[in-house]
Amino acid sequence: MTTATPSSVFGSVHLGYVVIETNRFTDWRRFGTDAIGMHHDTLSPDLMRFRLDDQECRFLLRRGPAEDVIAAGWHIDDHAVFEQIEARIRAHGVPLRPGTDEEAAVRGVERLLRFPGPKGIVQEIYTTPKTSTQPLRMLASGFVTGDSGMGHLAITSTKPAQMRGYFNTVFDARLTDYIDETISGVKLKIRFLRVNERHHSLAIAAVRGLPIDPIRTRVQHLNIQAATLDDVAQSYQRVCELGFDMALSVGQHTNDRELSYYARTPSGFEWEVGWNPIVIDENTWQPSTHQGISIWGHLPVGQTIVDKLDQFRLGARSLARPEITVPTLSGAGIPDD
Template structure:
């Protein structure tokens, strides 16, 4: 087995997501007509969205979860792939090679799957399959490339374990933190990077309280628009087609990204962003920002009933311990 101690930082990027849903009609309208992506229907139970020449960026499969169920990471080469595999197997965590059918659905080669935090399966692959079919989408293009296609944000009652997991598996680095108070609830958000993108993973926790106010495993996911015009036009389409807007357009304090948040048919949020800063590894130092936004990002249409619903979900989470992968998270890691 290959050595596990050589860093894979910079050789990994967010490549695809798998979403389980029974709301295919709504998702096609949301992804294609509102957000502006290309879509392909494989059969009655499988749909794919494209952002670029890769065959698949989002795989929607039929099922009851209404959530992201797997995160796919594009690994530069076989050597880095084998280092990650060796790390996971060395801790006794089960790995499963993806079947030819699973790899084909995702448009990838050499697929490996293993458990991740909050029950989200982590997938790694080496080579994406490129489609010769021209893109049919309302956006001019999306920013993907060597830094990946965006990021995923999760809420966690065990943030230190979650951070340690991504540090162990992908050599993720802490970019910065945000302290925010929303409706009297204090949040601390940690932003992790695996390459020059400001963050590929964000981990939010309620400070001092072991509760999770979000029903879904993923709180939101992000994709990056190529132009400000693309961002504005998709924002208008979300409104015009009647999809819920979670947060209006605003600018974040830490990565300076201009963005808005729409609510997907499955309930988690979808952030469309533009022009985030790029990390310079020679000069970057982590810091803590007060508040999520410089301006904007105001809640849209949230009622007292919605807030009460969130508190009920948070209370319910106390009875259901969060899934962690202790072997890859450092069994002694304190929660911070």
């Protein structure tokens, strides 16, 4: 008798929202609305949200000291898939906590479930996003969300195989490709994982041969996809004119061909605004390795030797700070193909 293999949840999972903890509400409001061009809603003195589309919440900002991403929300297509993912997590002995009514309300979702994630980023799944009847007030013409989800998260890790194993276990994430890159003499290997047609919803970067993490924050950057090239160009100009730091100039990536730039958020991690990445055809796609992150552009803006030294100091400190993992969901990790 053959035991049935559980069906894959791939394609039924979409990055839905991100939760950020910050005390810099004034700067974040200017950055999100006046620079990037998103819609803003104030919920209370300690809570605000940004919208990209008709969903009530794509970014929830909560007052607090972390200056970092503290949770990622994943939209699950239906209740059956939601329960399938819940059963997987329970089977591995990982604690789950249903979201409170208040937590679900501020995220604009129903049936919220929360559980531990790598690097201390709480993972949240939900079934039904609430939509707003209020018209969007945005400087941007629009953003691409839909079946692809709202963008991606990029994370640096000293345990990339375990992190890849985690998202494979929970969401049946698939490897899209790799990038090998050398920055300031440090060799990086970046793994790109997809959970639907978007080229990647997760990018995991690791220093080759050294167990160090040169980034202070849990995420290195967030990405959102602009509807038009004009939106990218105009937001780039607004970021500069408003005095926010630009991390990388406009350029085009080697693997997903997205044209983008990277600004530095008030909390210190980076924010990528991109346009026109390729969409994956599951019938023909084969993972490959690209040399360098960019075909052209993406040049550092305003980086000094002091900035580079700070990164090396952070990397050295990370040796004494074990990275948070969820071993029972990561297993032995997934070795590189």
